[in-house]
Amino acid sequence: MGAGLSRLSTIYRQGALGRRPAVPADFAELERRAERASSAKAWAYVAGGAGEGRTMRRNRAAFERWAIMPRMLSGHVERDLSVELPGGRHDTPVLLAPVGAGALMGADSDLKIARAAAATGTAYVFSNQGCNPMEDCATAMGDVSRWFQLYWSKDEQLVDSLIARAEAAGAAALVVTLDTTVLGWRPQDLNLGSLPFSRGQGIAQYTSDPRFREIVAGRPPQPAAEVTLGAIRTLLAMTRNHPGGFWSNLRSPAPRAAVETFLDIYSNPGLSWEHLATLRGRTRLPIVLKGILHPDDARRAFDAGVDAIVVSNHGGRQIDNAVASLDALVTIRAALGPSPALLLDSGVRTGADVFTALALGANAVLLGRPYMYGLAIAGQSGVEDVIRNVIAELELTMALAGVPDIASINRDCLVEA
Template identity: 85%
Template sequence: MSGAGLARLSTIYHQGVLGRRPRVPADFAELERRARRATSARAWTYVAGGAGEGRTTRRNREAFDRWSIVPRMASGAVDRDLSIDLLGTRHSTPLLLAPVGAGALIATDSDLTIARAAAATGTAYIFSNQGCNPMEDCAAAMGDATRWFQLYWSKDEQLVDSLIARAEAIGAGALVVTLDTTVLGWRPQDLNLGSLPFSRGEGIAQYTSDPRFTQIATERAGLPSPKPEVTLGAIRTLLAMTRNHPGRFWANLRSPLPRASVETFLDIYSNPGLSWDHLATLRSRTRLPIVFKGILHPDDARRAFDVGADAIVVSNHGGRQVDNSIASLDALVTIRSALGPEPTVLLDSGIRTGADVFTALALGANAVLLGRPYMYGLALAGQSGVEDVIRNVIAELDLTMALTGTPDIAAITPNLLTGIAA
């Protein structure tokens, strides 16, 4: 995407001449403020909230603030190449869209909208295992564009295999196994509202579209179950389950399957007993490149590659799982130092701007995952909002490269930064 920065500036300033301002702000702080006003309390707490007192979320940003970029002059470079090779595929930029669950809290058919935006901008999209649209529909919306699939390791091994087989069938470029959510973290903002999207059938579309999961849920629906307490809230939840379940509303309302599906999901979606022994079986269960997401310790990084990973994602789940955890960027510095330059390491958590992408690449990331910002764009302007956020981040990365004399991604090295790791 040579010239992406200047092209983006030209587009925005040309619209300004015509008296039109961007619907999606160019700075993250204003983007976040407007998105908060545009979303419900339930949606905002789920997407923007963090674990505990929010220290990990803040720490992710503070880690970036400890590093400064040192621009270099008179490089003579006019064009820049933002493309990278990643797991056997050429990507136009080092930016991927992170998996974000329960996106329908922000917008109906959120995953389809994001998929179209990703395809339109040439950006790889990691489909969420807790998505609101089946992966097959999202793949169809993307055409030949690059997509990966996130896997939460279920208690049911046949369901794990079924999800993997479906990811292979839709042409996923990699299987991204999330390791850090074997149980949900302590998330006070959601807890204060008593709000868990999955209990309303939100974010379980990968499951209700899966033959193995449907088999388990159908068996459960045929069993006697305790009579639920009848309250106005319970009725609303039942209606939400009914709307979010595949099929016709009135047929679902008379069926025990929507409720059984939610209960089944909550029972088996993630395996608290997940171990390295489980992960070591993946190499014989899929032909896809394997990526382990949620690595923060060098020993875990080494172990991941020992059991067959092709790449890892250094991530603390955007600060949503463990309060007072190490910042992902700090962990990246330590892990890259321990592994050396060869293994493929991606960074997730805390990326907000193109300058952040530049900093992460300089500190050893091969590529980065963008999460909350594109969801805020979705809240403000749907598909075009997601596209605007992506283009803004890429444009700033390109301009930062231009102003630091870096003609390509390989030229973004630690000597362009000053600062200290935590």
């Protein structure tokens, strides 16, 4: 039995016993329930976007412009969802995107996501801004594929340290995020004055890193912060999120120094093609560049020898009124031809969306907000449910469209709506 029919059977059999799914099967209700389960600050960070939210809306509108054209009487009983990507073969064309500061949606967020990924056989791109060290997440995943997202720090030794740790943790690819050399204008967070990193959330890859700790130790003492109720709450949050015991952390300047060091060096605003040219000599891993939208940048990336790119506008979180990732995918695939490995990120919500992205030239997709919403609702099992629902809908869509495998999903499967 395929993933789709198996998922339907599980849900309907439970329904016959009077049990409804904890995690909704449609995205609109998933989003509504996740918002109810989240704090205002968590929801602003995870669900919010840049500026007026036009890029987020455009990501969804791009999918609406295409319609799937089913074909009948294919005679196919089984479907093969596996794909070959840099670093190995994957059971499905869906990977979990890196999402920073996930603990906003639940404690030990990255560990829960890693366990859910392992339980469903889904590759997970560890976030450089995660809330659990990559080594712990790698242990939780066992033999299931994991990639590592790299934010290029101002400190080159820290870049090397993170890459070395990713290799040691069994990462199958290195994903360099290009589009966050500075933070975008995010009104939902700004209106709350909320940045999770300033409270020590999302910096576990750094506080667990020997080079980062060396930088922190060499940092000169900082002037005392203004004492307000908010400052005390922030200090307590830093203390809780820093490695070690709460009371010893509370008496130490280390938590605050770690946060301030992170904010100073986590990303390099001067990142350039010259920096990227050094990567081949610094890692044995396949190199994936995330955040490319222009065909000229895509062409230059592959000319430089990278193994894949992720066509992404960061989920609409960096630039307001930017081009939709799906539209950029169409343009890039047309410009570069069928060979280069292109992944799509931003705007993917359902299995039918995955099908559409594959038909328009993606080799695989990265799923972001939906699984974070599952985490908010039901923790690890919520993430598992979202993954299984998306894969099930993809497999059922393939069955009903008459497609036997991922390679058969192409532009002929779509019409302009």
